[in-house]
Amino acid sequence: MRYLLRRGLHALVLLFGVSILTFLFSALTPGTYFDEMRLNPQISPETVAALKAQSQLDRPLPVRYLHWLNALVHGNLGFSFAYNEPVAPLLWTRACNTLLLTLSATLLAWLIGLPLGIWSASHLHRPPDRLVSAGTATLLVIPDLVLALGLLILAVRTGWFPTGGLTSTNYDTLPSLQKLRDLASHMVLPVLALTLSALPTIVRHVRAAIADELHSPFLRAAAAHGIPPRKLLYNYALRAAANPLIGLLGFSVGTLLSGSLLVEVIMTWPGLGPLLLESILARDFFVVIAGVLFSMLFLVAGNLLADLLLCLADPRIRNAEHSQ
Amino acid sequence: MAPLLQVENLRVAYASARGALLPALAGVNLALSPGEILGVLGESGSGKSTLAAALLNLLPPNGVIQSGSVVFENKNLLRASPRELQSIRGARLSSIFQEPSLALHPTLRVSQQVSDILAAHSSLTRAALREKTVDVLASTFGSEAPRIARSYPHELSGGQRQRVLIAQAIACQPALLIADEPTASLDPATQREILQLFRQIRDQLGLAILFITHNPLLLNAFADRILVLYAGRVIEIGPTEQILASPQHPYTAALLHSLPLSLIAAANAQTSRAGNISSAERALRLPVIPGEPPDLSLAVPGCRFEPRCSDKMSICTTAEPELISIGQSHSASCFKYSATR
Amino acid sequence: MTATSQPLLRVANLTKRYSVRKPFAARLEFIALQNVCLEIRARTTLALVGSSGSGKSTLALCIAALERPTSGSVFFNEQELTTLPENQLRQIRPQIQLVFQDPARSLNPRWSALDLLAEPLLIQNRLTAAEREKKVLQLLDLVALPRNSANKPAHQFSGGQKQRLAIARALALQPQLLILDEALSALDCSIQAQIANLLLDLQSQLSLTYLFITHDLAMAAYLADQVAVMHRGQLIESGAPQQVFRDPQHEATRALLTGAPPFAPNPQTPALVNA
Numbered sequence: 042m043r044y045l046l047r048r049g050l051h052a053l054v055l056l057f058g059v060s061i062l063t064f065l066f067s068a069l070t071p072g073t074y075f076d077e078m079r080l081n082p083q084i085s086p087e088t089v090a091a092l093k094a095q096s097q098l099d100r101p102l103p104v105r106y107l108h109w110l111n112a113l114v115h116g117n118l119g120f121s122f123a124y125n126e127p128v129a130p131l132l133w134t135r136a137c138n139t140l141l142l143t144l145s146a147t148l149l150a151w152l153i154g155l156p157l158g159i160w161s162a163s164h165l166h167r168p169p170d171r172l173v174s175a176g177t178a179t180l181l182v183i184p185d186l187v188l189a190l191g192l193l194i195l196a197v198r199t200g201w202f203p204t205g206g207l208t209s210t211n212y213d214t215l216p217s218l219q220k221l222r223d224l225a226s227h228m229v230l231p232v233l234a235l236t237l238s239a240l241p242t243i244v245r246h247v248r249a250a251i252a253d254e255l256h257s258p259f260l261r262a263a264a265a266h267g268i269p270p271r272k273l274l275y276n277y278a279l280r281a282a283a284n285p286l287i288g289l290l291g292f293s294v295g296t297l298l299s300g301s302l303l304v305e306v307i308m309t310w311p312g313l314g315p316l317l318l319e320s321i322l323a324r325d326f327f328v329v330i331a332g333v334l335f336s337m338l339f340l341v342a343g344n345l346l347a348d349l350l351l352c353l354a355d356p357r358i359r360n361a362e363h364s365q
Numbered sequence: 366m367a368p369l370l371q372v373e374n375l376r377v378a379y380a381s382a383r384g385a386l387l388p389a390l391a392g393v394n395l396a397l398s399p400g401e402i403l404g405v406l407g408e409s410g411s412g413k414s415t416l417a418a419a420l421l422n423l424l425p426p427n428g429v430i431q432s433g434s435v436v437f438e439n440k441n442l443l444r445a446s447p448r449e450l451q452s453i454r455g456a457r458l459s460s461i462f463q464e465p466s467l468a469l470h471p472t473l474r475v476s477q478q479v480s481d482i483l484a485a486h487s488s489l490t491r492a493a494l495r496e497k498t499v500d501v502l503a504s505t506f507g508s509e510a511p512r513i514a515r516s517y518p519h520e521l522s523g524g525q526r527q528r529v530l531i532a533q534a535i536a537c538q539p540a541l542l543i544a545d546e547p548t549a550s551l552d553p554a555t556q557r558e559i560l561q562l563f564r565q566i567r568d569q570l571g572l573a574i575l576f577i578t579h580n581p582l583l584l585n586a587f588a589d590r591i592l593v594l595y596a597g598r599v600i601e602i603g604p605t606e607q608i609l610a611s612p613q614h615p616y617t618a619a620l621l622h623s624l625p626l627s628l629i630a631a632a633n634a635q636t637s638r639a640g641n642i643s644s645a646e647r648a649l650r651l652p653v654i655p656g657e658p659p660d661l662s663l664a665v666p667g668c669r670f671e672p673r674c675s676d677k678m679s680i681c682t683t684a685e686p687e688l689i690s691i692g693q694s695h696s697a698s699c700f701k702y703s704a705t706r
Numbered sequence: 707m708t709a710t711s712q713p714l715l716r717v718a719n720l721t722k723r724y725s726v727r728k729p730f731a732a733r734l735e736f737i738a739l740q741n742v743c744l745e746i747r748a749r750t751t752l753a754l755v756g757s758s759g760s761g762k763s764t765l766a767l768c769i770a771a772l773e774r775p776t777s778g779s780v781f782f783n784e785q786e787l788t789t790l791p792e793n794q795l796r797q798i799r800p801q802i803q804l805v806f807q808d809p810a811r812s813l814n815p816r817w818s819a820l821d822l823l824a825e826p827l828l829i830q831n832r833l834t835a836a837e838r839e840k841k842v843l844q845l846l847d848l849v850a851l852p853r854n855s856a857n858k859p860a861h862q863f864s865g866g867q868k869q870r871l872a873i874a875r876a877l878a879l880q881p882q883l884l885i886l887d888e889a890l891s892a893l894d895c896s897i898q899a900q901i902a903n904l905l906l907d908l909q910s911q912l913s914l915t916y917l918f919i920t921h922d923l924a925m926a927a928y929l930a931d932q933v934a935v936m937h938r939g940q941l942i943e944s945g946a947p948q949q950v951f952r953d954p955q956h957e958a959t960r961a962l963l964t965g966a967p968p969f970a971p972n973p974q975t976p977a978l979v980n981a
C-alpha cells in the first residue's frame with residue numbers, strides 16, 4: 042500500500058513536470074495562432090489584437106502557467122482557437138474515438154499474441170516455431186505506414202471495407218444495430234493495422250520469456266512429479282515468465298493514446314492523433330498542452346498498472362518493497 | 366522377491382552441438398528391492414546425475430539413451446508412452462534433484478506446489494486436496510505445516526525448502542524415491558536432520574530410496590547397500606558396512622582414504638597417547654587420488670581408472686574389467702580379483 | 707620455525723550489528739558479531755567453525771576490511787584497520803586475500819584463466835603486459851594447473867580446477883593472510899583432499915597464514931593448528947583441535963560434534979564407524 046502511494050506521488054510529480062515542460066515549449070515555439078489570422082485579409086487587425094489580448098498571450102509565462110493550472114484544477118482545460126470551443130469536450134470525444142481503436146487493437150493483439158507465443162515456445166526451433174518467427178519478422182520489418190496504406194489499397198480495390206472515417210455519412214439515420222455495424226466496419230481496417238503492428242513484439246517477447254523458463258530446474262522437477270504438460274506450460278512456465286510480460290503489458294497500456302497517430306491520420310479516423318497534429322501545426326496552444334498531458338497520463342498510468350501487477354504477481358517483489 | 370527396479374546395461378550419451386556423442390553411462394546394471402536404501406556413490410563426472418535423470422526418462426533434450434532397460438514395477442520406463450510416464454512419475458516413482466532453492470516455482474505458494482502433484486495423480490475435490498496437502502506437509506514439518514503451506518519458497522530456509530521437496534516426493538506415497546545429492550547445499554546440522562527425515566519416511570512408508578551422493582560419510586548407517594559409480598560404470602557394489610570398512614576396488618579404497626577422517630583415525634592408531642596429534646598429522650599428508658576424472662569422449666580400451674590407480678597391472682590398459690563377485694553380494698570390477706577366482 | 711612475538715592478525719572486541727527496518731514495526735537489530743577476540747600467529751592456520759548463522763562469514767568480511775564493524779578493532783601486523791581511511795587501507799589490502807566457496811560464482815566464467823589471474827596484477831598497475839603474463843604462468847605452476855590452459859575460459863575448468871584458479875588469483879598479490887571461506891565445501895570429497903594438500907604445500911612454500919572457515923570438523927582438524935568455535939556471533943571456545951574436539955567445554959561445541967562423524971574411531975576399522 043505504501044509502495045503504491047509512493048508511486049502515485051511520483052506519478053503526480055512527473056505529470057507536473059511534463060506540464061511545465063510542455064507549457065514552456067509550446068509558449069516558446071515561434072508564432073501563435075494569431076499569426077495565421079493576421080495574414081487573413083478578411084479579419085481586421087483590430088479584431089486580431091482584441092482576440093490576442095483576450096487570450097492573454099501577452100502576459101508573462103509563469104502567470105499564464107499558474108492561470109492554466111488553476112483552470113485545470115477546476116476542470117477547465119482552456120479554449121481551442123481553431124475549433125472555437127472549450128478544449129475539454131473536444132479532447133474527450135477525440136480521445137474516446139482513439140481509445141475505441143486502441144483498446145480493441147491491444148486486446149486483440151494480446152489475445153492472439155499470448156497463445157501464439159506460448160505455442161511457438163513449446164515447439165521451439167521446430168517447424169511451427171520457425172513459421173511464427175518468420176511471420177513476426179516480416180511484420181516487424183514492414184513499417185506501420187506501409188501496412189496502413191496497404192490495407193487502404195485493399196479496401197479500395199475490393200470495396201469490402203470503407204476507406205476511412207469514423208462512420209458513414211448516413212450514420213444518424215440508421216437504426217441502432219445498423220449503427221453498430223457501420224461503426225464496426227469502419228473500425229476493421231485501423232484496428233487491423235494497429236494489431237498487426239503490435240503483434241510481432243508481443244509474440245516475440247512471450248516466446249522468449251517462455252523459452253527461457255522451459256529450461257528451469259523447477260519445471261524439470263515439476264515434470265518429474267508427473268504434472269501434466271498443459272499445466273506445466275500455463276501454470277508453471279507462464280507464471281514464471283510473467284514479469285517481463287507484465288512490463289510489456291504496461292507499455293501497451295501506456296501507448297493507448299499515443300501509439301495510433303499514424304494510422305489515424307492515414308485512415309482519417311477522428312481520434313486524438315490527428316487533433317494533436319493539427320493543433321501543433323496551427324499553434325492551438327491549449328489543445329496541444331491538454332493533448333500531450335492526457336497522453337502522458339496514460340503512459341504514467343500504464344507504468345503504475347505494470348508495477349501494481351508485478352507486486353500482485355510476484356511475491357518476491359512484494360516482500361522487497363515491504364522491507365523498504 | 367522380485368526387484369522393484371531393475372536396470373540392465375544402461376548406456377546414455379549426450380549429443381554435443383556438433384553431433385558428436387559424449388558417453389555418460391557405459392552399461393550400468395543395478396537392482397533395487399522394495400524398501401531398500403541403495404546409496405550411489407559417485408563424484409563429478411561419474412554419471413550419477415545422468416543415472417538419476419535416465420531412470421525417470423527425463424534426460425535433457427540432448428541426452429540419448431543408447432541401449433538398456435529400466436524396469437520399474439514390471440514396466441520398462443524407457444519404452445513407456447508419455448502418458449504412462451506421467452502417471453508413474455510423482456506417484457509411484459518420485460525424485461528429488463539438487464539445489465532445493467531452484468527446484469521450487471518462485472511465485473507459487475508451497476501449498477499450491479504440493480496440491481498440484483496430488484491433483485495430477487488423483488481426483489480429489491478441492492477441499493479434500495487442501496486437507497491432504499496440509500497432511501502431507503505435516504509429515505515433514507509437523508505442526509508448522511499450515512504456516513509453511515502459506516509461504517513462498519523464497520521465504521523459507523534451505524533446510525525448509527528441502528523438506529518441501531521431500532514432502533512433494535512422498536505426497537502420493539511412491540514405492541521408490543530417487544534423491545540426487547539432496548543435502549549438498551545444506552550445513553551439517555541440517556544435513557543430519559534431513560537424513561534423519563529420510564530414515565523416518567522409509568520406516569513409515571516402506572519406500573525404497575536410491576540416494577546419490579559424493580560423500581561416503583552420509584551413507585554410513587543409512588544405506589543398506591552402496592554402489593560405486595566411476596566413469597559411467599558400476600565399479601563396486603556391496604553391503605554398506607563391508608564397502609566402508611574394507612573397500613575392494615582401488616578407487617573406492619583411495620576415495621575413503623582421502624577423507625580427513627581416515628587420516629585422523631590412522632594418526633590416532635599410530636601416535637602414542639602423549640603425542641602431539643597436530644604435528645604427527647601434518648607429517649602425514651592426505652593420500653589423494655592423483656589426476657582428474659577421465660574424459661569419456663576419448664575411447665580407451667582398458668580400465669578407466671587405470672591412469673590414477675596405485676595397483677595397476679599390465680592387463681589394465683588392454684581390457685576392461687567386469688564385475689567379479691568377491692564376498693557375499695559384494696562385487697568389484699577389478700582385475701586384481703580375477704586371477705584368484 | 708620460531709613463532710614471531712606478535713600475532714599476524716589480532717581481533718579485539720569486534721562487534722557488528724545490522725539493523726533491519728520493517729514497515730509499521732520497530733527497528734530490529736541483528737547482532738552478527740559480539741565481542742569477538744582472536745589471534746592468528748604468522749604461518750599458522752586457524753580454523754573457524756560453527757553452525758550457519760554463527761557469524762563466521764561476517765567475521766571474515768570484517769577482517770578483510772570489506773565490512774566496517776560497529777565497534778572493536780582489527781590489528782594486522784599491529785596496524786589498526788578499522789579506522790584507516792580507504793586510500794591507506796588500499797595499501798594493505800593486497801596482504802589479505804579471500805577465497806570463496808563457489809568458484810563458479812567467484813570467477814567470471816567467460817574470462818580466460820589468464821585474464822582472471824592478471825586482473826589483480828592489473829589493478830596494482832606496476833607490471834608490463836609481458837611481466838604480467840610471466841607472473842600468471844608462474845601462478846599456474848604454483849597451483850599445479852597446466853600452463854597451456856591459460857587461455858581456456860573459466861567455465862571449461864572442472865570444479866577443483868576452478869578452485870585452484872581462485873587460489874592462484876588470491877596469491878597473485880603475494881598476500882600474507884589468506885581467508886578461505888568454505889573454500890572446499892562445494893568440491894567432491896577426493897578433490898577436497900587434493901586442494902587441502904595444495905593449501906598445506908603453499909603454506910610452507912610461501913609462508914602463508916590461513917583463516918580457514920568451515921563446517922567440516924574433520925577437515926578443520928586436519929588443516930588447523932588452532933580451532934575457534936563460533937555460536938550466535940560469539941566466540942565460545944578456542945584451542946588446539948584435539949583439545950576442542952576431544953574435550954569440548956561449551957554446550958554448543960558439543961552440539962556441533964554430536965552426529966558429526968566421531969573422532970575416536972574403532973582402531974580395527976581405520977576408515978569409518980557407525981555414527
